[in-house]
Amino acid sequence: MNGPLLDYDRLGPMFDRVVADGQQRRQAALGQVRANLLQAQAPAPPRRVWWPLVAAPALLAAALLIGWWWLAAQDLSYTIDGEQQKVGLWISADQRQTNLEFSNGAEVVFRRGTKGRVTRTTTDEAQLLVESGQIWIHDPSAHDPSAPDHSETVWWSVTTGPYELRGTGADIELQWLPEQEVLHVEVREGRVELRGPAFEPPPLVQSGESLDVRAGEMTRRRVAERSDGEPSGEPMPSVTPPDQEPGLESAGDERGPSHRTGNSRRRRTAAGGGGATDDWRALARREDYAASFALVEGKLDAMLRSANAADLMRLADVARFSGHPKPATEALLAFRKRFPRHRDAATAAYTLGLIRDSAGSAAQAERWFATAVKEKPRGRLHRSALGRLIKSAQQAGHTSRARTAAQTYLERYPEGPHAELAERIGSQ
């Protein structure tokens, strides 16, 4: 006979049963251990002197009042369709997706069919509850984790089902299907920690990763980048009909689902596809850009003057993808003029660069891409704009500018989609 007489591997599962159960019973004792540890770290109380007892209450009250006022004035707030909303408001995106625009420039999109609410905000944290459905967090204030200055970063906490997700990030998607008990988390840029039953330690999901939890099984995947640099993970289980699923951006575009583009999607026409409505936004969401533009064509001047930021960007998309670059340009210029400090101002500059590039105006495209690079010094938009800047500068005959941009690109994004072009130009 070879090896030991007894199969000691049988001990492990027995141990699991007994110890796992025991851990639950020890939780109260372990909670006390935690409290003891924190108590031991607390600083010693100060010695008493008599006079602060007299002055302290008044000073404290004043400080609290000022502090409350200051904090209350600084907590994150959000709007829906340009209207300020209260924390705690129930949001049910039954008919269409709902965009929550936060005061720090972030956007949280409740995809169609999603239900939930913003439960709390502070100066640097927003907490959400997602009862069911899918949300997308787009937060341009989130910095590249490798950058030294994180002072503006907002923390996002999302409670959904038995799970809690906490982290920071520019591009995070989460979906919870309560009937199937399926959770999907995709982080295209950022980092989150996921807490939940049987997660020990809590898994981290970082840029370029997704995590699926189904029947207690966790599967982690890389979100593979397409050759144009846009991420494309596995398709997520959808709460909306596939032909209305927002989906991912396509080649060269850095914008989120409010401003969807896509060669493949562009080819889908609406001829009878979704049913006609008099809501140009709904047609735009269904990517029936021709029909959508037809509804607004007679109102362009008024819209350029009075539409809100989201509508102006939507109008630019509608015009561009229905083959009307001039109104698209006007919408984007109006956007930059009326909302110069909006988080999408750089995106508008980038899109103007795309339009000029398509029109063969390399020099003008170069100027707009350079503006986008300057206004968005990090993140995916920066990478795309810098890549296109190299190309348009070269096409415009501005060789030294192209070389400078190429050098910067290779330093920052050695594996980026324009790295090959940058190397070629850098070596000329």
Place this chain on the structure above:
Amino acid sequence: MVSHPAFFRDETAFLDALKQRHAGAVGYFFDRYHRRVDRTLCAVLGPDAEIPDLVQEVFTRALASIPRFRGDFAQLEGWITRIAVYTARTQIRRRRTARRWTSRTPTDQTAVPDPQASPEIVDALRRAYALIERLPVKERIPFVLRTMDQMKLEEVAAACEISLATTKRRLQSARARLDRHAQSDPVLVDWLRRGPSS
């Protein structure tokens, strides 16, 4: 529970905060690793009523040593596991010293069986630990980490701060020793008997 960010702006900031005994960082450190520590202690010592006190001892040691910790965030788990093993080893020595002065037997330390687990399993585990108690400490610890805690060989080696070759040697020696001792406990043998070898 004190509300705090799940982790700080990055892992380096978290480690810095932990070294400065930031309450949020200490709380998070405990939340993240206490189950690991609890499990390691239970594996080495067996289910024991003193485990929560020993968990506290592990974390107290860790927090005292954290200013000298030079690793990165990913190495924290392995580091605290080593502290747990060290604490468990110390506890084994304390028990043996206590036994010289009292009439307590190893099974006196085992916790009250959990009513959820089947009595047969609890009994089999208790018998196994009674045999494991007879192993030399340097064989016992790698053995329980491998069989009870189901660590990989490399993890066992790291937790015990020995080489992989030494780990394998000690495991083999522990199994051979237990095979001999087990003959005195037919109930345990019945639980652990292999199928017929081909």
